[in-house]
Amino acid sequence: MFQLDRFIEDCKAAHAEDSSHKAVHEVISRAVSEPGQVIGGLGEPTKGGVQKLYHSDTLTILNVIWAPRMTLLPHNHNMWAVIGVYSGREDNIFWRRLEDETEAQIEAAGAKSMAAGKATPLGKDIIHSVTNPTDLFTGALHVYGGDFYDAHRSEWEPETLTERPFDYDGNTQRFQDANAAARMARERG
Ligand SMILES: [Fe+2]
Numbered sequence: 358m359f360q361l362d363r364f365i366e367d368c369k370a371a372h373a374e375d376s377s378h379k380a381v382h383e384v385i386s387r388a389v390s391e392p393g394q395v396i397g398g399l400g401e402p403t404k405g406g407v408q409k410l411y412h413s414d415t416l417t418i419l420n421v422i423w424a425p426r427m428t429l430l431p432h433n434h435n436m437w438a439v440i441g442v443y444s445g446r447e448d449n450i451f452w453r454r455l456e457d458e459t460e461a462q463i464e465a466a467g468a469k470s471m472a473a474g475k476a477t478p479l480g481k482d483i484i485h486s487v488t489n490p491t492d493l494f495t496g497a498l499h500v501y502g503g504d505f506y507d508a509h510r511s512e513w514e515p516e517t518l519t520e521r522p523f524d525y526d527g528n529t530q531r532f533q534d535a536n537a538a539a540r541m542a543r544e545r546g
Pocket residue numbers: 432433434485
């Protein structure tokens with residue numbers, strides 16, 4: 358059975374032993390290798406949002422629920438991350454900065470579809486956008502090697518792909534809009 362307190366303690370111990378993502382990656386891989394157990398411990402994802410599970414100056418653990426078909430703009434974290442999906446799927450596009458900033462400042466450089474049962478590490482400099490391509494809620498454990506809420510982060514405007522400061526309120530609104538859209542879709546049947 359997945360126990361949240363135990364998982365948090367295991368992540369803290371792993372991080373204390375190795376401040377890179379590696380030991381934490383092992384802890385998350387083990388946890389999400391049995392997705393049903395994580396759902397049993399955290400509950401079935403039913404509403405999009407970001408739930409803070411643990412937070413310190415050096416480590417942040419989040420339970421991120423993506424509403425059906427929602428997309429987050431390209432953004433960075435400026436710290437390593439490990440994403441372990443335990444329900445549904447999230448599709449990631451990875452972006453790279455362009456040296457010659459003629460029009461856009463970034464270009465798509467790769468993609469990875471992350472399904473329940475697997476954990477994926479993301480490097481410190483990664484820029485990614487995330488889509489839940491399914492009609493269901495996607496649940497993922499996100500662990501970051503720093504203070505996620507105090508970091509200077511950027512996002513990239515979707516039409517011009519120009520950089521701007523990460524808009525926490527705008528992103529909260531994005532979750533709310535996606536929840537409203539999911540509710541309407543459910544009511545339509
Ligand atoms: Fe992210």
